[in-house]
Amino acid sequence: MSSENPIDICVVGFGAIGTLYGWLLSRSGKARISAVCRSNYDTLKEYGVDVESALYGEEKSWRPYRGKSVSNQSHEAADRDYDFVVGCFKTIPDVATTPEILGPLLSRAKTFVLIQNGIGIERDLQAAVPSASVLSACAWIDCTLINNYRVLRHGDLDRLVVGFHEPLAQSYAQGGDVAKVAMKDAGNKALETFVHLLQSGGGAPTAAVSIVAERWRKNLWNSAFSTLATLSRADLFEIYEKSAWEINEPVAAGLMNEVIQVARAIGITEDLLPSTAPRDTIAFAQGSYSDSSKGKPFKPSMLVDLEAGRPMEVEGIIGAVVKQAKEVGVPVPRLETAYAALRLLQRRLIAARA
Ligand SMILES: CC(C)(CO)C(=O)C(=O)O
Numbered sequence: 217m218s219s220e221n222p223i224d225i226c227v228v229g230f231g232a233i234g235t236l237y238g239w240l241l242s243r244s245g246k247a248r249i250s251a252v253c254r255s256n257y258d259t260l261k262e263y264g265v266d267v268e269s270a271l272y273g274e275e276k277s278w279r280p281y282r283g284k285s286v287s288n289q290s291h292e293a294a295d296r297d298y299d300f301v302v303g304c305f306k307t308i309p310d311v312a313t314t315p316e317i318l319g320p321l322l323s324r325a326k327t328f329v330l331i332q333n334g335i336g337i338e339r340d341l342q343a344a345v346p347s348a349s350v351l352s353a354c355a356w357i358d359c360t361l362i363n364n365y366r367v368l369r370h371g372d373l374d375r376l377v378v379g380f381h382e383p384l385a386q387s388y389a390q391g392g393d394v395a396k397v398a399m400k401d402a403g404n405k406a407l408e409t410f411v412h413l414l415q416s417g418g419g420a421p422t423a424a425v426s427i428v429a430e431r432w433r434k435n436l437w438n439s440a441f442s443t444l445a446t447l448s449r450a451d452l453f454e455i456y457e458k459s460a461w462e463i464n465e466p467v468a469a470g471l472m473n474e475v476i477q478v479a480r481a482i483g484i485t486e487d488l489l490p491s492t493a494p495r496d497t498i499a500f501a502q503g504s505y506s507d508s509s510k511g512k513p514f515k516p517s518m519l520v521d522l523e524a525g526r527p528m529e530v531e532g533i534i535g536a537v538v539k540q541a542k543e544v545g546v547p548v549p550r551l552e553t554a555y556a557a558l559r560l561l562q563r564r565l566i567a568a569r570a
Contacts, residue, residue, distance in 0.1 A: 237331060305317055311566060315343075332532070349399070378414075432489055440471040
């Protein structure tokens with residue numbers, strides 16, 4: 217590392233996404249990464265990880281500045297302050313909330329970044345650390361840890377959209393407008409620094425005008441394709457296979473249109489999330505998955521979790537939309553059916569782990 221005053225970043229959840237973004241941040245030469253790991257702790261400590269990315273290149277035996285075990289609820293990493301705490305763990309509030317997972321790290325930073333799927337995933341964190349800046353990011357990426365966590369395999373897709381969440385009104389109520397402006401400035405500055413670090417590491421993140429709208433846009437993909445794939449245990453090539461797609465297309469479009477209607481009802485306007493977004497999302501997936509002779513079968517992370525017997529991100533992807541639909545009185549029968557079926561699967565996964 218060349219920098220004299222390194223930016224200290226704690227990445228919590230060092231699965232494929234945490235490893236890839238931790239690596240890019242450290243490649244900036246300006247940041248040092250403390251990694252909070254679970255299953256890959258021993259491998260990372262002994263061997264490091266071989267990064268094999270079609271987009272970003274390769275590095276043998278990369279190790280973060282230090283690796284810490286998650287066995288003690290992130291306690292081991294809470295021995296210092298950080299410039300950023302970056303959450304790359306799955307959002308599964310029906311198992312543990314984000315504040316529960318971050319534990320003592322909550323008081324170790326003023327800026328948190330959540331790189332996760334789902335809607336409203338920032339809310340419990342904002343309530344737990346009202347004076348902090350909360351950023352979040354949507355990742356369109358295909359990466360996996362293989363060979364017993366020794367290799368990070370990444371293809372040629374990395375679309376990362378990062379943004380700053382408006383602070384909760386209660387967090388600046390006492391200080392009034394001055395406090396509000398100061399919080400916004402701090403958030404925007406943190407966003408600028410984070411984006412710059414990733415860019416310096418070779419990444420190409422985009423800063424969002426409205427990260428909330430971007431989260432709804434990303435959720436179009438997840439609520440349709442993650443749901444269909446998980447309930448049928450089919451990969452994306454199977455879903456897009458010609459005779460199957462005739463049946464699946466209206467189902468995917470129907471699920472996405474319900475998501476759009478809820479987004480509109482809560483105030484996400486056409487300029488932030490256009491009504492053409494479902495069509496664009498379908499076309500984007502079609503470009504990648506309609507020809508099975510090209511590439512390997514792709515499974516959304518929700519299906520990967522189901523097959524591995526791990527709890528899935530049902531609440532953030534579907535549950536949160538269904539709940540908001542109820543609050544604003546928008547009927548979402550397709551999403552409700554998907555949610556009910558996924559919840560039944562989830563109950564079994566959680567019970568098996570207990
Ligand atoms: C969009 C995608 C497929 C990852 O890039 C995803 O969000 C997931 O697998 O859950």
